[in-house]
Amino acid sequence: MRKIESHGSFGGTQEVWAHDATSTSCEMRFGVFLPPQAQHTPCPVLYFLSGLTCTEQNFIQKSGMQRYAAEHGLIIVSPDTSPRGEGVPDAEGDDIGLSAGFYVDATQAPWSAQYRMQSYVTQELPTLVEAHFPASDMRGITGHSMGGHGALICALRNPGFYRSVSALAPICSASRGWGRKAFAAYFGEDADTWRRWDACDLLRASKEKFPLLVDQGDADPFLEDKLQPDLLRAACDAGGHALDLRMRRGYDHGFYFVASFVGDHVAHHAAALTRA
Amino acid sequence: MRKIESHGSFGGTQEVWAHDATSTSCEMRFGVFLPPQAQHTPCPVLYFLSGLTCTEQNFIQKSGMQRYAAEHGLIIVSPDTSPRGEGVPDAEGDDIGLSAGFYVDATQAPWSAQYRMQSYVTQELPTLVEAHFPASDMRGITGHSMGGHGALICALRNPGFYRSVSALAPICSASRGWGRKAFAAYFGEDADTWRRWDACDLLRASKEKFPLLVDQGDADPFLEDKLQPDLLRAACDAGGHALDLRMRRGYDHGFYFVASFVGDHVAHHAAALTRA
Numbered sequence: 001m002r003k004i005e006s007h008g009s010f011g012g013t014q015e016v017w018a019h020d021a022t023s024t025s026c027e028m029r030f031g032v033f034l035p036p037q038a039q040h041t042p043c044p045v046l047y048f049l050s051g052l053t054c055t056e057q058n059f060i061q062k063s064g065m066q067r068y069a070a071e072h073g074l075i076i077v078s079p080d081t082s083p084r085g086e087g088v089p090d091a092e093g094d095d096i097g098l099s100a101g102f103y104v105d106a107t108q109a110p111w112s113a114q115y116r117m118q119s120y121v122t123q124e125l126p127t128l129v130e131a132h133f134p135a136s137d138m139r140g141i142t143g144h145s146m147g148g149h150g151a152l153i154c155a156l157r158n159p160g161f162y163r164s165v166s167a168l169a170p171i172c173s174a175s176r177g178w179g180r181k182a183f184a185a186y187f188g189e190d191a192d193t194w195r196r197w198d199a200c201d202l203l204r205a206s207k208e209k210f211p212l213l214v215d216q217g218d219a220d221p222f223l224e225d226k227l228q229p230d231l232l233r234a235a236c237d238a239g240g241h242a243l244d245l246r247m248r249r250g251y252d253h254g255f256y257f258v259a260s261f262v263g264d265h266v267a268h269h270a271a272a273l274t275r276a
Numbered sequence: 277m278r279k280i281e282s283h284g285s286f287g288g289t290q291e292v293w294a295h296d297a298t299s300t301s302c303e304m305r306f307g308v309f310l311p312p313q314a315q316h317t318p319c320p321v322l323y324f325l326s327g328l329t330c331t332e333q334n335f336i337q338k339s340g341m342q343r344y345a346a347e348h349g350l351i352i353v354s355p356d357t358s359p360r361g362e363g364v365p366d367a368e369g370d371d372i373g374l375s376a377g378f379y380v381d382a383t384q385a386p387w388s389a390q391y392r393m394q395s396y397v398t399q400e401l402p403t404l405v406e407a408h409f410p411a412s413d414m415r416g417i418t419g420h421s422m423g424g425h426g427a428l429i430c431a432l433r434n435p436g437f438y439r440s441v442s443a444l445a446p447i448c449s450a451s452r453g454w455g456r457k458a459f460a461a462y463f464g465e466d467a468d469t470w471r472r473w474d475a476c477d478l479l480r481a482s483k484e485k486f487p488l489l490v491d492q493g494d495a496d497p498f499l500e501d502k503l504q505p506d507l508l509r510a511a512c513d514a515g516g517h518a519l520d521l522r523m524r525r526g527y528d529h530g531f532y533f534v535a536s537f538v539g540d541h542v543a544h545h546a547a548a549l550t551r552a
Contacts, residue, residue, distance in 0.1 A: 007528055009536055014532050251284035260342075
C-alpha cells in the first residue's frame with residue numbers, strides 16, 4: 001500500500017492509495033475519503049463505482065461528496081474502473097477494455113487474466129480497506145452509469161455483504177444496453193453467462209429483496225438506448241423489489257448531475273449503515 | 277454570445293458561454309451558474325477568478341459552489357485566466373502568459389495588446405453579464421491563488437463597483453511573490469507601475485476601507501514564498517482594513533481546500549449582496 005495523495009477536505013482527508021492487486025494482477029489505485037469521525041471511531045464504508053472513461057480521480061474531484069460524507073461520518077472508497085498498466089488488454093472504443101471493466105470477472109482470453117473487477121471490488125478491496133483504515137464491516141455500494149450497473153450486480157451477486165445499494169443513472173441491463181460490446185468480448189457469445197452479470201436478470205431471479213434508490217436525469221442523452229430504466233422498473237416489479245426511481249427534470253448524464261444528487265445517496269446509505 | 281455548455285445543477289443551470297471580447301481581442305469563455313431564483317428575479321452576481329494553469333472549467337467542475345449559490349440565490353460568473361487562441365503571446369513557465377493573465381492590463385509589448393484582463397473582468401464582462409442574464413448590479417468578487425490577488429486588485433482599483441470582496445489562498449503581494457516574473461514582463465522594470473497592481477500597496481494607500489475575508493491552508497506548500505499572507509496582514513493593519521484571515525489546519529493549495537471553504541465565501545458575499 002502506497003499513499004499517492006493526501007488532502008485536507010471538509011475536516012477529514014481525501015487520500016489516494018496504490019497497491020499491487022492479486023485479483024487483477026496489476027497496480028490498482030483507489031480514492032478513500034476519511035471523515036473527521038474516523039479519527040476516533042470505526043466508520044461504515046460506502047463504495048462508489050465510477051463510469052466509462054473514468055479513473056479513481058473523477059468522482060473524488062468532481063462530485064463534492066466529501067461534504068456529505070463528513071456530515072454523516074462515512075468513509076467513501078472509490079476504485080478505478082479497470083485494470084491498468086503495460087500489457088493490460090485494450091480494444092477500440094470507450095465501452096470496452098481500459099476504463100470499461102464493467103465490474104465483472106471476464107471468462108474469455110485475453111480478458112480473463114486481468115479483467116476481474118468483480119473479485120477486486122467485492123473481495124480484495126473490502127478486505128484491504130477493513131484491514132488498513134478505521135472501517136467497520138458495515139458496507140454500502142453505489143455508482144454512476146457503468147458504476148451504477150456495477151453497484152447493482154455487486155450487491156445482487158453477494159447477498160448480505162452490502163447493507164444498502166443505490167445508483168445514479170445506471171446502465172440497468174448491461175447485456176441489452178451499453179455493455180453488449182464488452183460482454184461479447186469478456187464472456188463470448190454465451191447468453192446464459194451474460195444473464196448472470198445483468199442487473200435486471202439478477203433482480204428477476206433474486207429471492208432476497210433489494211430496496212433500490214435510483215436517480216436519473218430526464219435530459220440524459222443515453223436514457224433510452226443505453227441506460228434503459230424502464231427495464232429496471234419491470235425487473236423490480238417482477239422480482240418484488242421496492243424501487244425508488246427519481247426522474248430528475250433537466251439533468252444530463254455528467255458530473256453536474258452526480259454532484260446535485262450524491263448528497264441524497266450518501267444520506268440514504270448513512271441511514272442504513274448507521275442503524276443499530 | 278454563444279452557449280457552449282448547459283447542465284442542470286442543484287435546481288439551476290451551469291452554463292459556459294463564448295464571445296468575441298474587445299478588451300483582449302480574442303474569443304473568451306466564461307462559466308455562469310444561474311440559480312433557481314434567477315428564473316423569477318434578478319440575482320446578485322459573484323465573480324470568481326481562478327488561479328494559474330486554470331481555465332473557466334476548473335472552478336465550475338471541482339468547487340461544488342453550485343450548491344451554495346443555489347441556496348443563496350447568487351449568480352456565479354467564472355472567467356478564464358488569460359486571453360487565448362492563435363497568436364496570443366506566451367512564454368516559458370506556468371506563471372506567465374497563457375493561464376497567467378494576473379488580472380492586470382499589461383503595458384509592455386508583446387503583452388499589452390491582449391493581456392488586458394483587468395479591463396475584461398471589471399468592465400467588459402460585467403456589462404455583458406448584466407445585459408444578457410437576469411443579473412442585478414449588486415456585485416461581489418472572490419478568487420483563488422492568482423485569482424485571489426485578482427479579486428483584491430479588482431475591488432481596490434474600482435472602489436464602489438463591488439459590494440464585497442474575499443479570497444482563498446491569495447497571492448497577497450504579486451510584485452513581491454508569485455507575480456514577479458509576470459510583472460517584469462507585462463510592466464517592464466518600472467517599480468511604480470508594479471505597485472499599482474499589488475494588493476498590499478493598494479491596501480496601504482486606499483482611503484476607502486475594505487473588510488476582507490481570506491481563507492488560507494497552513495499546509496499550503498506555497499505559503500511563505502509565493503502567497504505571503506503576513507504581508508497582507510501588515511498592509512491591512514497599516515491601511516486600517518478589517519481582515520478576517522482564517523488559517524485552516526491541514527489544508528493545502530488545491531481544489532479540495534477551495535471546495536471545503538467556498539461555501540463560507542458564498543455565504544459571506546450573499547450576506548453583503550442581498551442586504552437591503
